[in-house]
Amino acid sequence: MSNFEIGFEFVENEVAFVDRLQVGSDEAFETLIHLYQAPIYNVAYRILGDASEASDAVQETFMKIFKGIKTFRGECGLKTWIYRIAISESLNRQRWWKRWRLHAPVSIDDIAPNGSRLVEIRDSGPSPESVCAQREMERQVQKALDGLSFEHRVAVVLRDIEGLSYEEIAEALGLSLGTVKSRLWRARSEMKTRLESILKCQSRKPQLDAFHSRGR
Amino acid sequence: MECKKVLKLLDEYVDDSLSWQEAESIERHLASCSGCAGEFNELKSLQQVMRSLSRREAPEGLDLRLKILASKYTGEWIPAGAINRLRDSLQPLAIPAVSGVVLTCVFFIPLLSIFFTGANLNASDADIPSGLFTEPRPQLLYPSQIVQWENFQKVKEPITLEAEVRQDGTVRNYTVLKGPSDPATLRSLDQFLYFEVRIDPATLFGRPTPGKVTLSLSFYPTINEKIDVIG
Numbered sequence: 001m002s003n004f005e006i007g008f009e010f011v012e013n014e015v016a017f018v019d020r021l022q023v024g025s026d027e028a029f030e031t032l033i034h035l036y037q038a039p040i041y042n043v044a045y046r047i048l049g050d051a052s053e054a055s056d057a058v059q060e061t062f063m064k065i066f067k068g069i070k071t072f073r074g075e076c077g078l079k080t081w082i083y084r085i086a087i088s089e090s091l092n093r094q095r096w097w098k099r100w101r102l103h104a105p106v107s108i109d110d111i112a113p114n115g116s117r118l119v120e121i122r123d124s125g126p127s128p129e130s131v132c133a134q135r136e137m138e139r140q141v142q143k144a145l146d147g148l149s150f151e152h153r154v155a156v157v158l159r160d161i162e163g164l165s166y167e168e169i170a171e172a173l174g175l176s177l178g179t180v181k182s183r184l185w186r187a188r189s190e191m192k193t194r195l196e197s198i199l200k201c202q203s204r205k206p207q208l209d210a211f212h213s214r215g216r
Numbered sequence: 217m218e219c220k221k222v223l224k225l226l227d228e229y230v231d232d233s234l235s236w237q238e239a240e241s242i243e244r245h246l247a248s249c250s251g252c253a254g255e256f257n258e259l260k261s262l263q264q265v266m267r268s269l270s271r272r273e274a275p276e277g278l279d280l281r282l283k284i285l286a287s288k289y290t291g292e293w294i295p296a297g298a299i300n301r302l303r304d305s306l307q308p309l310a311i312p313a314v315s316g317v318v319l320t321c322v323f324f325i326p327l328l329s330i331f332f333t334g335a336n337l338n339a340s341d342a343d344i345p346s347g348l349f350t351e352p353r354p355q356l357l358y359p360s361q362i363v364q365w366e367n368f369q370k371v372k373e374p375i376t377l378e379a380e381v382r383q384d385g386t387v388r389n390y391t392v393l394k395g396p397s398d399p400a401t402l403r404s405l406d407q408f409l410y411f412e413v414r415i416d417p418a419t420l421f422g423r424p425t426p427g428k429v430t431l432s433l434s435f436y437p438t439i440n441e442k443i444d445v446i447g
Contacts, residue, residue, distance in 0.1 A: 160266035
């Protein structure tokens with residue numbers, strides 16, 4: 001099952017659901033946790049790249065949700081509001097780490113003073129066949145994600161892993177649609193370069209189809 | 217449509233957010249332009265790769281922690297189900313437990329050993345007059361402690377453990393000295409010690425300080441026919 005299909009079970013009436021949350025109903029809170037725990041953990045994990053950091057981020061996120069739900073006025077959807085909190089929590093964690101670690105993620109386009117690229121993509125990894133193995137692929141993807149800047153990483157995670165629409169992403173991040181599209185475009189460009197070897201293996205099939213359709 | 221425009225719209229096409237007219241003209245272009253078709257394939261492959269990432273499993277215990285966190289905001293710290301069971305169990309008639317097992321924990325108070333680890337102390341124990349030092353003391357948050365054991369574990373033997381207590385009264389970590397220490401019991405102890413217990417911290421010169429406390433826990437399961445009430 002793809003991530004999009006796992007998705008969300010829809011709460012029938014969001015307004016009624018929010019009402020129950022605002023009066024402190026046990027059941028509503030439990031439903032909230034049941035619906036959002038896994039997606040929020042997933043987002044935090046993909047953004048932070050570390051299980052225990054993600055775990056902490058999830059707890060902080062829910063604490064803020066529980067505190068803030070009383071004053072939630074429904075100006076945006078509940079889902080996007082929740083994602084917004086989750087992302088800002090992840091950002092806080094990452095900023096904290098940046099302060100104490102000595103390096104920041106390096107962009108693939110960074111050029112050193114002498115003109116050479118700071119990041120060399122060298123295909124020194126495993127053979128093409130084993131690259132196709134799921135686990136290795138996931139590792140590589142997470143590594144590629146970790147190398148993106150925060151904004152780009154969030155855009156790709158929300159769109160391609162969590163399946164949020166452009167509008168939902170714009171709402172969750174407080175950005176214009178145009179900015180969302182350009183961030184996504186840029187992030188995907190970077191991911192394509194970093195994952196070149198995996199994508200070659202993956203795209204063999206579609207290329208064969210195109211090959212045949214050209215009548216050769 | 218020319219290549220430059222197609223490449224610009226390719227992401228939105230892949231994300232299904234174009235009008236059907238724009239989508240159609242892109243498709244027509246892709247059918248006859250191998251360069252753009254290649255770009256499209258790459259983008260599509262990236263999308264497939266991202267979508268195929270398995271959902272990470274949240275670590276065990278996170279679910280429980282969130283529920284306990286939630287209970288603080290719903291105004292009750294004890295799950296509603298357990299409160300009803302408490303009410304039932306306090307009546308003089310024997311009433312079958314609704315479901316699961318309700319256990320009452322009784323604290324046997326302190327301590328066989330005290331050890332303080334205040335950072336500002338260089339002197340050994342002997343130099344500190346005992347009158348200025350008080351031990352950590354566990355306190356029940358409510359008159360009787362009700363713990364709902366989600367895995368219905370029937371713990372029959374008492375457990376003796378040693379807990380390190382921070383200066384704010386929360387448990388930093390603990391070791392089981394005597395009694396069961398299987399993973400399920402430890403999980404339940406985690407929940408109990410880290411989230412449901414407050415201990416008056418040790419004090420030194422009137423200020424809270426980290427300390428250690430030894431606790432004994434006895435468990436009294438309520439069974440269908442008989443109600444044991446420790447109040």
